[in-house]
Amino acid sequence: MERTYSISDLAREFDVTPRTIRHYEDEGLLSPARSRQQRIYTARDRTRLALVLRGKRLGFSLAEAREIIDLYSAPQGEVGQLHTLLEKLDEKRAILEDKRRDLESALNNMDRYAERCRQRLTELQAMEKAAAE
Amino acid sequence: MERTYSISDLAREFDVTPRTIRHYEDEGLLSPARSRQQRIYTARDRTRLALVLRGKRLGFSLAEAREIIDLYSAPQGEVGQLHTLLEKLDEKRAILEDKRRDLESALNNMDRYAERCRQRLTELQAMEKAAAE
DNA sequence: ACTTACGTTTACGTTAACGTAAACTTAAGA
DNA sequence: TCTTAAGTTTACGTTAACGTAAACGTAAGT
Numbered sequence: 001m002e003r004t005y006s007i008s009d010l011a012r013e014f015d016v017t018p019r020t021i022r023h024y025e026d027e028g029l030l031s032p033a034r035s036r037q038q039r040i041y042t043a044r045d046r047t048r049l050a051l052v053l054r055g056k057r058l059g060f061s062l063a064e065a066r067e068i069i070d071l072y073s074a075p076q077g078e079v080g081q082l083h084t085l086l087e088k089l090d091e092k093r094a095i096l097e098d099k100r101r102d103l104e105s106a107l108n109n110m111d112r113y114a115e116r117c118r119q120r121l122t123e124l125q126a127m128e129k130a131a132a133e
Numbered sequence: 134m135e136r137t138y139s140i141s142d143l144a145r146e147f148d149v150t151p152r153t154i155r156h157y158e159d160e161g162l163l164s165p166a167r168s169r170q171q172r173i174y175t176a177r178d179r180t181r182l183a184l185v186l187r188g189k190r191l192g193f194s195l196a197e198a199r200e201i202i203d204l205y206s207a208p209q210g211e212v213g214q215l216h217t218l219l220e221k222l223d224e225k226r227a228i229l230e231d232k233r234r235d236l237e238s239a240l241n242n243m244d245r246y247a248e249r250c251r252q253r254l255t256e257l258q259a260m261e262k263a264a265a266e
Numbered sequence: 267a268c269t270t271a272c273g274t275t276t277a278c279g280t281t282a283a284c285g286t287a288a289a290c291t292t293a294a295g296a
Numbered sequence: 297t298c299t300t301a302a303g304t305t306t307a308c309g310t311t312a313a314c315g316t317a318a319a320c321g322t323a324a325g326t
Binding site for chain 1: 187188189190191192193204205209211212215216218219222223225226229230231232233235236238239240243244246247250251253254257258261
């Protein structure tokens, strides 16, 4: 038997409210099974939720996150389907690469700035020490 | 004389509307000079706008972007100020690192998946070729 | 059987980040 | 000087992504 999760199990684990998880279902991002009304989440559902939340952290809207995540469950039966899938993957990959570039330059900027601050700090401390003598 | 920009200059360059730029000013992210009512943006203002938009692309809210960007114009006169500045920089840096980790795993997932798709594609094509004989 | 905890649907409320429209001012070119 | 193209303020509208509350169902322990 595969392990399953209740809505509050996942809410706790990922630090969101059940309302949020239901909202993602309304938006077509999740589609858990039901046991007499109650939602039952499988490991696959859990993974999809994790992907949605990671997407959000990276600045994607729910719709954009959906577009990406749905690629991972796209049909691959025919050669044509595989071709268009690979094209779409490339397209999304380019977006991620753009974000990576943004992120790298943000980190570089910040590191260089912090370095200048540290230099200025040692200078200031040297001056204060000199003044104290 | 330093070069300056009108609001529509910047709007064109960064592909946003003037309304957006004014909104960022309302939120305290920009504070351009004025020449008799009209806003005049310096190179520094332009840079700040670029930082705001990069922040947005990386999933920050305007308030979060502001917190980060303001660090770059924080006072550095005293030793204490430099210390707290360096602490805050470290804090923000950690957030960027988290995003980087998210981004790397997103890219890794996608690359591995695309690789499997390519393998499956060559398999399928081999089958079709065999069936055609 | 009864409470308590968790789950469900429905529906209206809220916040951030602008869009849009109106009414007006200013600067620039013919 | 007249028009036209930008720019300005003010204010209401919109959309995404949930929050919140009500009213109700269900399952588990005592």
